[in-house]
Amino acid sequence: MTSTFGPAKSNRGRKRAFLRRLGWRVLGCAALALGGLGVVLPLLPTTPLVILAAFAFAKSSPALHDWLLRNPTFGPIIADWRANGAIAPRHKAMAVSMMIAALVLSVAMAVPVFVLVLQSLCMLGAAGFVLSRPSHGLAVPDHATDTPDSI
Numbered sequence: 137m138t139s140t141f142g143p144a145k146s147n148r149g150r151k152r153a154f155l156r157r158l159g160w161r162v163l164g165c166a167a168l169a170l171g172g173l174g175v176v177l178p179l180l181p182t183t184p185l186v187i188l189a190a191f192a193f194a195k196s197s198p199a200l201h202d203w204l205l206r207n208p209t210f211g212p213i214i215a216d217w218r219a220n221g222a223i224a225p226r227h228k229a230m231a232v233s234m235m236i237a238a239l240v241l242s243v244a245m246a247v248p249v250f251v252l253v254l255q256s257l258c259m260l261g262a263a264g265f266v267l268s269r270p271s272h273g274l275a276v277p278d279h280a281t282d283t284p285d286s287i
Contacts, residue, residue, distance in 0.1 A: 157196040164192030164200065168210075174230075175209060181234055183227040184266075186210045187217050222270040231266050235259040 168189035174180030186204075193201035205211050216222045223231075239259060242252055 160192045160196035161200070164189045164196060167192060168204070171210065181227065181231040183213050183217070183223050184231065186213050190214045220270055220272065222272055223266060225271045228266050228269070228271065232263050235263055 167185045170180055171182045171185030171189060174182035174185060189210075190201060190204055193204055205214055213224075213227075216224070239252075239255060242255055247255075
């Protein structure tokens with residue numbers, strides 16, 4: 137009787153692990169897509185999204201994680217974060233600017249005061265974290281056409 141439950145539990149565990157990896161992979165792909173848009177659109181903060189994608193790919197797909205680390209556009213951002221915990225000044229300014237823009241938009245949309253206070257506290261914490269990270273480390277390319285050799 138116990139042998140009947142063993143394989144079923146094992147199959148459930150494999151299914152759960154598959155779904156967990158799939159969820160991480162979907163999150164990684166979504167973060168990378170938004171981060172890729174952030175390279176050309178100043179409205180999206182590239183660095184945190186690429187770091188999130190690297191984290192998600194590390195949990196779901198070693199092949200995608202390795203590809204991301206070797207990518208000439210995103211690889212230096214991840215390497216700088218891992219080596220120094222650093223965020224380039226350009227990306228810091230963009231992240232804080234987008235937080236301010238989101239807060240201004242919320243005020244313009246007449247969001248309830250409670251939500252504005254909560255949003256402000258969260259953004260203040262996020263901005264404090266981003267601004268407290270070192271700015272030095274590897275040079276991060278400003279354009280997608282830069283390669284690690286040109287840095």
